[in-house]
Amino acid sequence: MPTTTIAGRDVAVDDEGFMTQYDQWDEDMGKALAAAIGVDMTDEHWNVIRFLREDFKAQGETPTIRRVSTAGGVDTKQLFVLFPKKPAKKMAYIAGLPKPLGCV
Amino acid sequence: MTATQDMIVPSFDDDDNSYRKLAIICSKGNLDMAYPGLILGNAALGEGVELHLFFTFWGFDMITKGRMERLKFTPVGNTAAHMPMALTPLPGMTKMATRMMQKSMDALDIPPVPEFLELIKGSGGHVWACRLSADMNHLTKDDLWDGVDGIISASDFIEMTDGAQLLFI
Numbered sequence: 001m002p003t004t005t006i007a008g009r010d011v012a013v014d015d016e017g018f019m020t021q022y023d024q025w026d027e028d029m030g031k032a033l034a035a036a037i038g039v040d041m042t043d044e045h046w047n048v049i050r051f052l053r054e055d056f057k058a059q060g061e062t063p064t065i066r067r068v069s070t071a072g073g074v075d076t077k078q079l080f081v082l083f084p085k086k087p088a089k090k091m092a093y094i095a096g097l098p099k100p101l102g103c104v
Numbered sequence: 105m106t107a108t109q110d111m112i113v114p115s116f117d118d119d120d121n122s123y124r125k126l127a128i129i130c131s132k133g134n135l136d137m138a139y140p141g142l143i144l145g146n147a148a149l150g151e152g153v154e155l156h157l158f159f160t161f162w163g164f165d166m167i168t169k170g171r172m173e174r175l176k177f178t179p180v181g182n183t184a185a186h187m188p189m190a191l192t193p194l195p196g197m198t199k200m201a202t203r204m205m206q207k208s209m210d211a212l213d214i215p216p217v218p219e220f221l222e223l224i225k226g227s228g229g230h231v232w233a234c235r236l237s238a239d240m241n242h243l244t245k246d247d248l249w250d251g252v253d254g255i256i257s258a259s260d261f262i263e264m265t266d267g268a269q270l271l272f273i
Contacts, residue, residue: 004112017112036113065150066223067213076226085152086116093114103143104214 007032018093022056025096034094045082045094048074052095062092062100117152125154125268127261132273133162135175135205135217141273142220149227156268157224158261160234163273164241167233167249172217177205218249225251232256232264 001020004013011024019025019033030049034041041049051072055063065088069076083090088100126148130141141163145155165171178198179185185192185201206216215223225231233248235257245255256264 002112006111013112015112016114018114032111036111037116038118065227066146066215069223069226070213076223077228080228085118086150088150089114090116093116102213104146104212104220 019096064102127156127265130163133165135177155229
């Protein structure tokens, strides 16, 4: 498992760069991860990322786009605006979580 | 805050100019056969792939108001239902099998067909109805789900899907 430096700290990541330790993440790191993939974080982005973090903690898995919209209350269309092209993976990456496994 | 140089950053294909497009022809009106196209189409959208769904023949039920909420699953002729074939045509069997399938879909948080189509539209997918199927069933756009982008001919569809990957279900 590789280690990388994000926001000045050494953290564990998988081969693609997704963080693997839930507790190693903080919002400074989220900001750095977002910057690395060209996402400029606004309050709206943070709302989504905080939902992902809480939902992962409660459910034990990264929520899918559908779950972020049904349980998190964020419109699907808006998720594609906030995290263009591949919202599910980008949200997970910024939130320091594994890629979602669910099909829907 | 900037990332240090040794940071591993996944590729989200943002700089990839090779544009990917997927077209799925949905030709079946059974509940079990409605899902593959919706699930794959939705997954494609989540990966940044342009999606066109084309509904034709029995698949028309998936986008017809009053029918799309009532698609059924039948074990008749389906050996993968793992029950004696002689029992499958018994009265009430289709109703029961449908209810069971709906329940397992629900347990996995997979939405019913109309809601699934909403999700696909919300994610930027395109929904097309087949001209011949509309004519055959004497249906107009008013009879179809509101999210349908249009009723188009087979040639329109071929033209529209130039360069796309195609899936027939």
